[in-house]
Amino acid sequence: MAEPITTCRVCGYDWGEPPWGVGNDAATFWICPCCEVEAGYEDNSPASTRAYRAEWLAKGAPWSDPDEAHDGLSTEERLTHVPPGFE
Template structure:
């Protein structure tokens, strides 16, 4: 199960909350895995799920070639999506 440190779309572990410590202050970081912008496409569960569907339809590519892959499969990473956004 995911935590506040995980991407709301793909479950990537940012290492710190992409929505700030309060969960209400988006950082607008770009996820190196799915390329969602924290605070834009992932504001609501509906938006996060729609973005996820588009990303999965593209084959769930790792988006940032400069960021080392986290070693998880897409299926495993998706188990880390925060509650309410899965």
């Protein structure tokens, strides 16, 4: 079994838990506090993930949830954590 991935497919934010389940194949539909993607909806394929990311970056890559503390990473740093296949 593959190691569970805990980072957002769009922005690389580390959720601390796997947003696609421990097998990386069961979406939780959580909302990312960074890019606001819904795990399992806008990130269900590499193509849709890249399209969502392009729109988010075009908006200036804003931190979306004012109630969630910023993780301290720059957008460029965070993007290095995007899971393989979704870069």
